[in-house]
Amino acid sequence: MSASAFTTRPELLGTFGMVASTHWLASSAGMAVLEAGGNAYDAAVAAGFVLHVVEPHLNGVGGDMPAICHDARSGRTFVVCGQGTAPAAATPEAYAAQGVDAIPGTGLLAATVPGAFGAWLLMLERYGTLGLRDVLGYAIGYARDGYPLVRQAADTISAVAPVFAEHWQTSAQIYTPGGRAPAPRSRFANPMLADTLTRLVAEGEAAGNTREAQIEGARRAFYSGFVAEAIDAFAATEQWDTTGTHRGLLTGADLDAWRAGEEDPVIADFAGVQVAKTQAWGQGPVLLQQLQILAQVDLVSMGPGSADLVHAVVESAKLAFADREAFYGDPDHVDVPTDELISAGYAAERARLIGPTADGTLRPGSPAGRSARLPQAVLAAMADGGAWPDGLATPPAPGQGEPTVARGDTCHLDVVDRWGNVVSATPSGGWLQSSPAIPGLGFALGTRAQMFWLEPGLASSLAPRTRPRTTLSPSLLLAGGRPYLSFGTPGGDQQDQWTVPFLINHLVFGMDLQAAIDAPSWHSTHGPSSFAPRVAQPRGVRAETRLGADVLADLRRRGHDVSDAGPWSLGRISAAGIRADGMLMAAANPRGMQGYAVGR
Numbered sequence: 001m002s003a004s005a006f007t008t009r010p011e012l013l014g015t016f017g018m019v020a021s022t023h024w025l026a027s028s029a030g031m032a033v034l035e036a037g038g039n040a041y042d043a044a045v046a047a048g049f050v051l052h053v054v055e056p057h058l059n060g061v062g063g064d065m066p067a068i069c070h071d072a073r074s075g076r077t078f079v080v081c082g083q084g085t086a087p088a089a090a091t092p093e094a095y096a097a098q099g100v101d102a103i104p105g106t107g108l109l110a111a112t113v114p115g116a117f118g119a120w121l122l123m124l125e126r127y128g129t130l131g132l133r134d135v136l137g138y139a140i141g142y143a144r145d146g147y148p149l150v151r152q153a154a155d156t157i158s159a160v161a162p163v164f165a166e167h168w169q170t171s172a173q174i175y176t177p178g179g180r181a182p183a184p185r186s187r188f189a190n191p192m193l194a195d196t197l198t199r200l201v202a203e204g205e206a207a208g209n210t211r212e213a214q215i216e217g218a219r220r221a222f223y224s225g226f227v228a229e230a231i232d233a234f235a236a237t238e239q240w241d242t243t244g245t246h247r248g249l250l251t252g253a254d255l256d257a258w259r260a261g262e263e264d265p266v267i268a269d270f271a272g273v274q275v276a277k278t279q280a281w282g283q284g285p286v287l288l289q290q291l292q293i294l295a296q297v298d299l300v301s302m303g304p305g306s307a308d309l310v311h312a313v314v315e316s317a318k319l320a321f322a323d324r325e326a327f328y329g330d331p332d333h334v335d336v337p338t339d340e341l342i343s344a345g346y347a348a349e350r351a352r353l354i355g356p357t358a359d360g361t362l363r364p365g366s367p368a369g370r371s372a373r374l375p376q377a378v379l380a381a382m383a384d385g386g387a388w389p390d391g392l393a394t395p396p397a398p399g400q401g402e403p404t405v406a407r408g409d410t411c412h413l414d415v416v417d418r419w420g421n422v423v424s425a426t427p428s429g430g431w432l433q434s435s436p437a438i439p440g441l442g443f444a445l446g447t448r449a450q451m452f453w454l455e456p457g458l459a460s461s462l463a464p465r466t467r468p469r470t471t472l473s474p475s476l477l478l479a480g481g482r483p484y485l486s487f488g489t490p491g492g493d494q495q496d497q498w499t500v501p502f503l504i505n506h507l508v509f510g511m512d513l514q515a516a517i518d519a520p521s522w523h524s525t526h527g528p529s530s531f532a533p534r535v536a537q538p539r540g541v542r543a544e545t546r547l548g549a550d551v552l553a554d555l556r557r558r559g560h561d562v563s564d565a566g567p568w569s570l571g572r573i574s575a576a577g578i579r580a581d582g583m584l585m586a587a588a589n590p591r592g593m594q595g596y597a598v599g600r
Contacts, residue, residue: 018599049139060430072420082119105532107241108248110447144194167240193442292347307554329459358559410490485577498571513587
């Protein structure tokens with residue numbers, strides 16, 4: 001059965017502005033900023049901080065945030081890097097001294113510098129037009145006065161409530177007052193977080209008379225002032241994690257030494273457009289690799305949602321993600337052969353490895369003649385004929401594991417304004433279920449260091465002051481150098497898988513944005529997860545029922561280990577863009593009953 005043109009709602013069209021995100025309150029806040037005269041950067045910051053408040057199981061002020069933006073005035077497309085680095089004290093020896101041989105997915109040992117706050121403020125200071133109070137007022141209001149707690153958040157709190165009660169009393173104070181988890185859709189508030197954000201605004205305003213001076217003052221209050229001091233003190237205390245009780249390695253000096261920055265995106269052509277992604281400190285280039293491989297095959301003849309298409313997409317993902325495991329890391333510290341990895345010649349070489357049946361091995365290539373180096377744990381798992389043993393897939397402990405199956409995830413937002421500014425941002429980390437709340441601040445630290453390997457000599461090995469190879473992956477399409485479409489999704493390792501059928505549906509098969517989002521989706525679970533405990537499922541494919549029984553049966557005949565994910569479960573893509581005729585467009589995902597696009 002092929003994907004139909006059925007849509008759950010219309011693709012939005014207008015001329016003034018569009019905001020799409022994973023939560024309706026964030027989309028509405030962003031649109032309110034546009035209506036008040038702000039631009040896309042102002043709106044993105046307002047929406048982003050609302051996401052920090054209303055989706056605390058998916059992201060937080062202590063987490064991370066990469067963004068890809070296009071600035072209408074300069075014509076530049078650029079990346080804002082809000083991925084904080086490992087602490088200066090973070091070495092394999094430091095973990096070994098605490099009896100840890102793999103960084104856990106919970107607690108203080110996995111904390112990196114919180115990057116989201118600095119990234120939002122960089123965006124607002126350099127490209128926005130409004131003051132910090134103007135854009136943070138929406139988040140402060142929801143934190144202080146309350147908001148409807150979505151069911152997934154309530155379920156997450158309920159699931160980890162025993163951890164809060166026994167180990168993380170600072171989190172229990174916020175999320176389980178009186179010892180009870182809040183009910184789904186009940187009115188929930190975090191006045192402690194409201195106080196923190198209010199104080200940051202006040203300290204910023206006290207720092208100077210100009211908008212820029214006030215934003216910088218708030219940044220200093222976070223990274224060198226009262227927030228950094230609270231983090232420094234708390235990280236030095238012993239806290240429970242899934243490997244024991246440990247002190248963290250993050251210090252106030254780590255925060256003071258870090259700043260968000262800008263850099264150029266990585267860009268590759270596909271289906272008549274240019275696709276812009278982050279550098280290889282994120283997994284963004286893996287989308288480009290998949291698209292380059294798929295450009296070598298006849299997608300049009302396969303048809304949307306066909307077994308042939310799903311097989312080709314899954315096998316290309318296995319090849320691209322194997323390269324991610326072998327070669328991706330912080331380009332400031334590791335020589336990543338990015339240009340070769342996304343080249344058409346290398347893609348043609350890789351495409352020849354796709355056979356008629358599901359491959360069961362992990363096959364990194366040799367870009368620019370490089371020898372692939374995989375972690376010893378991965379090599380050991382592959383020792384028997386190059387296949388993963390089924391026993392590697394073990395249930396994660398509370399609060400850790402792949403976010404999409406461990407009661408957490410990520411957020412995403414897209415904004416376009418009437419002047420042609422575009423923002424694609426993916427805030428994540430600082431999940432309430434993965435680390436204890438910092439006393440007096442109302443938010444938790446991120447756990448992104450779990451993505452480092454403690455084994456030395458790998459592209460993604462732990463080293464002080466380096467960026468972990470994150471899964472966060474905003475996206476931007478350009479057409480003739482002009483911005484066309486901002487898009488992205490939560491989903492950990494799946495982020496750059498779910499967007500592949502979305503792009504094929506839209507760019508190759510001509511579906512509008514909403515139809516491309518609503519079409520049935522799938523992803524591979526074959527390779528090692530980026531998240532502790534790094535589970536894998538050999539030849540695994542998760543697929544939505546709506547692909548059809550015949551398609552799923554055909555995939556199984558080809559050797560894929562297919563699990564039915566239900567009819568509406570995979571991906572939370574949102575998108576906003578500018579058509580060739582200047583009309584603005586947007587769409588958002590109905591899965592999960594949270595995402596909305598708004599605009600006029």
